[in-house]
Amino acid sequence: MEALISFLAAAIVAGTPLLFATIGEIITERSGNLNLGVEGMMLMGAVMGFMVGMMTGNAALALLAAMIAGAFGALIFAFLTITLRANQVVSGLTLTIFGTGFSNFIGQPLVGQIAPEGIRLFFRPYTIPVLGNIPVIGPILFRQDAFVYLGYAASILLGIYLYKTSKGLNLRAVGENPGSADAVGINVNLYKYVHTLLGGALCGLGGAYLSLVYVPAWQEGVTAGRGWIAVALVIFATWNPYKALFGAFLFGGLDIIGFRMQGLGINVSQYFIDMLPYLVTIVVLVVVSMKKSKENAPPKGLGNAYFREER
């Protein structure tokens, strides 16, 4: 039992970078933009957050830098796909290539350096009074670091925004049918820009969690494909931020299960265990696509540029 609780608590930690990236991509795709540059934006956020963290030792500034870096990546994507109507798939892939180069380049002198102590202390686990003392649930969910709590809060706030506010309704309309949204007076391009940038900022935070808290040191390609798993998790979560919480932590568990199994003396080749998250992602995608339902469908306008004159 003790081992299981500690495993699940660790799964939450491992799932947190996935969570930020997933809800970031959810809000982006809700506006009709399929941004496949998640991996790139995470890396940009990871390196900028780490660098500013090293320079200032200030956690808030580090996170801010990570958000700005992620949003900057998203801005390139938004300008290309919204204003210049470039192909979203290729623009997103390019953003990942660019982000990888950007992070390797900026991070070159930082390789191997460890996140400053002030920041590591800032993100040490903190037990929430009352909630943290609930048996089982407390130690799993509420004895985590502040960044994890930020992830919970961001997902729930995003859910409320999407489903309970008029702005959220407008956003969903933009993603489903930009033509109609435009007709009722919603500024389609503004919505697309704002939410794509916000999504990028969240992806940047996901990257920063890896470099500042999870590892916590700078290494090249610190995201190791997590951005792509996040893109798949969006489908798994059917564009719903609440379900993203569950999906991200499930995949967090898959990410660390190898270590734990070796710890228990179960002898499976490390390379096969490393394949697990990718295999499960494929299985999930296939299963989701097999049982298509209206509720689980992507936003109808996803992937298409909107151009009023061609409506």
Add this chain to the structure above:
Amino acid sequence: MIMPMTIRAIKKSEPSRLKAATIRIGAIILALITSSIFILLLDLNPANVYMKMVQGAFGTAYRARETIIKAIPLVITSLGIAIAFRMQFWNIGGEGQIAMGAFAASFVALNMSDMSKPILLLLMILAAMLVGGLWALIPAFFKAQWGTNETIVTLMMNYIGLKWIMYLQYGPWRDPNSLGFPKIANFTENAILPKLMGVHIGWIFALLLVAAVYIFLNHTKKGYEIAVIGESINTARYAGINIKRTILIAILLSGGLCGLVGMIQASGVNSTLSVEVTGGVGYTAIITAWLASLSAPVILVVSILFAALLEGGSYIQTVFGIPESAALILQGIILFFVLGSEFFVQYKFILVKNQNSVKKEVV
């Protein structure tokens, strides 16, 4: 009274080829200028750096050969990717397909090394193309059957394929004679592609395939059907095209070409199998295929230029101490500009009177 005016973009009826080419070249020049800012930040002279890059890629016969060797896998992988992209099937699984092709070729090379050279090489090619094609066929099957998102599945399969190679390299295929170094045994001489004019004969394959893929995409029924599916699934269905079958055939070809690259790299370049066999070609080829507007002859040109960018990039790394990642940034910036420039190829701008504000004034 000042007449309020706004700029509106309208679609051009028929963008002329010359204009399109001018705009794209202009975009690349702008990208190089933008990249110069990066280089200036490194306290280096951009013109000098670009010059050294050209020297690094073509300066001597040896370097030119190295550039060609880098271009070969790019050309063939881009051709494979172009077939898939024409159909709007986003195959970003080139890496995995290359890795699995290399695996199959190596399996043949390591287990049947007593065969005569031509037969062994032929078997390696067939095995690589088959396994690469089958690896791509898995996501294609899901796509054709249930519409599963192929972008993610092909990508996930890259990681699985590469982990598989790592498993072999560090596990069952590890060469016991390599003194503890985790590597797979070198191929015997008869499993290595012969050379012609100083470069392994992969370059001949590449040239032949450019012609073959061009003919296939532009002058055969299947090629036409692929294009129709890419334009609109509904049109294809209405025209009576067997969509599932066409997707499967096209992706088998797409993955088969990538698999062939695995064989060429393992046999012609590395003489063994290792995780480095793909070298990121599967991703770079996406860029080259797109820059070439998925046209086979243009892919040849773009791939050579890109190989020059890579080769020149590693040269300036040694000359100026610029990190290798700078080449990635440069690739990204060039592609951003070319992607953005499509807009100016497709649309023209006109000034129109702003009717809304006129009305307001009347009211």
